[in-house]
Amino acid sequence: MSWLSRLNPRAPGSRSGRSAAPSSPCTADPETCLMVFENHWRQVSWVLEQQEPSSSSDDLTAVRNHTDQMLCLLAEERPAESPEGAPGVAPMGPILELVVTQNILAGLVQWHLRRGLDPDSQGALLKLFEMLIGQSQQPLLQHTAILHPLLRLLGACADPELGCPLALENSLVLLLNQICVSMARQPVVLEMLFRAAPAQQGSTNLLIFSLLVPFIHRDGAIGQQARDALLLVMAASASHEAVARYIAENSYFCPVLATGLSALYSSLPRKIEVRGDDWHALRREDWMGVSSLVLFMNSLEFCNAVVQVAHPLVRSQLLDYLHNGFLVPVMGPALHKSSVDEMIASTAYLDLFLRSVSETSLLKTFLRFFLLHRHDNDTILDTLLTRISSNSRLCMVSLSLFRTLLSLNCEDIMLQLVLRYLLPCTHVMLSQRRAIREADLYGKSADKFLSLIPECCRLNAGSSADEDGAFWGKVLNSPTTESPAPPRPSTPSRLSFFIRQQSSGGGSGGGAPSTPTSMEPLQSGPSSSHPLSPESPMHQQQANTECLDWDSDYLEYLKDARRGIEICSWACRDWSAPYDGENPSPNTAPPPPPPPTSNPSMAMFPEHFSFQQGGSSNTPPGQQRAPIVAAARAEWSSSERDSGEWDVTIGKNNCISLTPRSKKRSLQREELLPKPIPHLVPSSSSSAAPLSTSHPASSPAPHNPTSAITVSYQAMYNGVTGQGDGCSDNRDRGLEVKKVKRDLGEQQYLDENANQNGSLVTCSSQSCTTLPQSIFSNSEMGDRPNQISSQSSITQPTSDTKLLTSDTSNPPSASSDLPEANQTQQSVESLIQELLEQAPGEAPLPGDSNGQGISIEAFTQELRELEDRVKERSRAACQQEETARESLSSERQEEEQQQLSSALEVKLTGDTKEDGPAVGLCSPARPLNQPAYQPYTGPFMVVLFAKLENMLQNSLYVNILLTGIVAQLACYPQPLLRSFLLNTNMVFQPSIKSLIQVLGSVKNRIEAFAASHEDFPAMLKKAQQYLVARGKLDWADSPAAVPTLRRSDSLVKSRKPSLGDLILRHTNSPTRARHAAQLALAHVRDGSQSLHSALFRGGGGASGLEKQAEALRVKNAVYCAVIFCEFLKELAALAQEHAVTLPFPHSPEAEE
């Protein structure tokens, strides 16, 4: 709407200085004015009446002077008094009446045209008319005596021979703009224009329109005026079918608009120069100074506005053109460019566009393109998903894009990203499907998340716990005292010091950072409602807090979680289905796309290159794009080119990786110490595959870019699939193997094959544990109707006391089936035994109709607890071992978990047997009709979890973005998604990695890291101080300096976490990030060394490079520890809040 409101015609006086009109004598009374006018007119008409148009410049000068005077008088004339106070049509003033009756203007224009319109006169006429229309005190254009001469003049401007000289364009557009403004005031004018036009010159019958269109994409004021004017025409035509049809069918408006975007897009910078290593998205202040981007954004905004106001005919035509004339031919290829710089730029642009578009139907066009359009067989979505796993800024930019997508709360997006993979419910054990809808009533899941906070990170747990207790107790003990408990100095939550756009937003940031429905300036609004706004007491109170008070900010997380969930469920209230595991029905849900390889032999392939997926492995290499490989190559080449963008890391194991250089210019030669870098351990679960054999071919060939890629992909892979779920990532595998074929030398390829063999073993051994589960889950299928959800019959006792006791033999037998019985396993068994012995006592008692469910869930819970204990034990046992061993043992833990799950399943099956008629159906002897595909939660989840598992190595900024996205996902109220992420009691299929598993492994890594660094506590403290200070700085910086904005997203962006400034123009100026970091460091420096200097000190003896690499590694790990703990609190809070959130009803005015 701001477009329209902005277009309010200027007050007449505002332009007086600019107008060519001489100062007028018309302060006098109307009659005097009329006399003066008539006098002028007499003199002019004397010239006009001469038969041969004189070429005398005297005549011209005279006519001009008199005309100036006359039109000025006309403009200043007020309408005559209404006779009987009749409102509405005020009668014309005497001058106007004279002008109309004598057709004065027609004569004037005719005279000019006859004598040949020189640019000078043309310009003068344009200005005169513009002044007249703009300043007139009475409506003029509905008089044909005024409109027709005007159209003749404009027709002359449209005349191909005469045309409109460059110098006059400004005047022309201004005049057109004025016409449109008065047309917007008097809709009848549009009608007249439309009808009058054919009579006048010109083949197109909406002259004004065709004159304006060429200026749509112009720079500067002239373009803006043209767009404003056109928008007014659009708005006026919205209710005028004929005009709309004309625009759609006879004008080039839509194609010009759409293809113009294409042209403007192509002139955007291909590379976004950024120094700040936290930069990941274009903020308004980033692009305001980049003229090509400003131009593009203006036009895009114009499209948005047109879509908003135009007639449906025009709108749908414009959308078609945008899709087929801009998105598909231009954005599509741009997003698939092979150089990393271009990928980064195009992704950032797409993100910016998505955040800027506010009109639903335009957004839909973008999203349809994003989700459904296939470029070389892949949807844009698929392609961009793969880039999350990249190891560069590309990852951050991609994450940022997905954050934007998530913030739209769009069902179609969520369906494609996640939900369609969860719909069939194959990721959970069948018996668990009912639990999908259960909420975390007693904080069990929250507790579980919090329990993952590593011991080594509970620095000030002791003191703060006391304080907390005191605080709580105080309130508790004096519940009715009127004085509220003194607020504790609160520390900012992670959310505040990393103010993430999407979640901190509540309003301004989060939900829709960028999708203001209205385009009015919002700078005033959201900031006040921003929950974490700097004015809020929370932030003032922490002025003196230098360190994180670990436990006190939990309340903050709860508040934030509530806000996030409420906004999200509000936004999702009109979705087509609840996605609760029953609706849409898992049975009718179409099977989601499988992990891209359906070829079973390919599925067995090991993947050391699972960098990206997309495309079937069966595709001949020639047809296969390998954008990421190309990207990585480009990264490499760019590192060669302007050495300094990317750093080569050579590890002890001949691993080479590319790492973006930090702003500190630290070159990281990553030292691959075995212990703290578990991710470099081969992912194969067989202990027989030692590190070296896993990479026989990644020889010390630092100049071979591909092997560099190889290694970093390897790192990814460990993240992506981890142990045990080797099948979930087949897609990657197939593709990458193929890529290897193409990209690597023959030798390398063979070596890879060798690896594949090794991993075949892995998979088959894994199938031992997988198989029984599949059997059960499958056989229970027939059983499903039996799982009644008995909610109401509390008074109806059912006896199920025997359920637990009857099948005690099953679980042990299940576990004893396993090939090896090592110590850990025995302990599992004994624990199970213990448990089962206790079981009868725990059995449900009569009076409980939910018997079956109860026993299952109770048992699950107890098993979970057992698992935890087992994990604790084995973790303790393994902690001192080397990395390889550790990873192996963690694999064992997983196997154990699987065994436990199997045991559980066995038990459940037993239960059902006892229960009755379904018994026959669940015979374990029907193992064969397993689903054809492995449960798979989709590439998005897989890649996010992979990245998450790799947290220790991620940069601080990647982790902030990453955890933000996961938290954002966890806000969604749909039980399928909520249970997958937050229900830590759910039992998933063995091939499905759960969030809690991923976090558990991160926890172990952090603890291993901490154990190997004796100064960890000190570093952790420094890191916290740094982040707190950074948060403060950001707060202090951000809010005020928002320039005149039209969109709310700029406000949001001004609050974004990034300290780094994008500097497109001045690439050499110091970034805000560096500046901020320095300030922050100065702030936290407390006599001892700052974090960074401490971190960068390095050990003696090592070379400078090694030292720096090690320092970076340490830095990432320490920051990771901080973020990790906060993330856990955030997840716990989300789990708790979900249990107390009420759904919103459908909005009654649900559209369509």
Place this chain on the structure above:
Amino acid sequence: CKHSWNTCSSHQQSALSLPDQRASPARLPFGKKQLPPIPKNAAPITKPASTGTPAQSANGTHASYGPFYLEYSLLAEFTLVIKQKLPGIYVQPSYKSALMWFGVIFIRHGLYQDGVFKFTVYIPDNYPDGECPKLVFDIPVFHPLVDPVSGELDVRRAFNKWRRNHNHIWQVLMYARTVFYKINTTEPLNPEAAVLYEKDVQLFKSKVVDSVKLCNSHLFDQPKIDDPYAISFSPWNPAVHEEAKERMFTYKRRPEDHHKGTQVSGLSWVKPGSTQPFSKDDSPPQS
């Protein structure tokens, strides 16, 4: 019955540190929301969990989160009550303790028709691992399962052992409603009522009618327990109640921080019943 009840309605505000409004006002047949004179931004209140918070982890490392668990468990229970939309039952946690809920039940047909019974639910402080909650009627209703002296309903027979995850407070409330529609006389707390019901239904009925009358005659009494959130009734006063009723019926819950201008309407182009994106689409761009 023409009366309204004055309370900070359970539908409007929870005592459990929830300053927001979470409820479906449509459930209220009538009523009036009248906030008690309590300070704004009252701190979350609950009874101290003297026996230790149940959800606390074994090693106690994050003990400080414990209070949140009890608080949230009860809040979650309350949320479940609201979701259940139990007919004729309204509850409101007390201001002083989240472990005490005030309630009222309206009986709309059957032997106890027109009965309006106020009650209080007491939740054990080691919830959810403790005993089953107690439900005590303000005035002992004449009923086989209601103690004629204390007014306590025999809830335990339905929840022999309170099991977390499977027993919920809404079930207790539901049970309290059920007993008035389906009379059970086994092992009665009020043997007289039980015997009469078995032997002389007519007399039983007339005693019930008397009891209902008695209860209703005390409807406008001050609440038994002095608590800002206690449920109290007052005669219908259009000047006071009409407007409040109007507001309740027109009230639409929105997210707390929902401010205009932000697009939170949520986007969906999925046709109901389909799982295909953009299946609702009528005019796809022709490619």
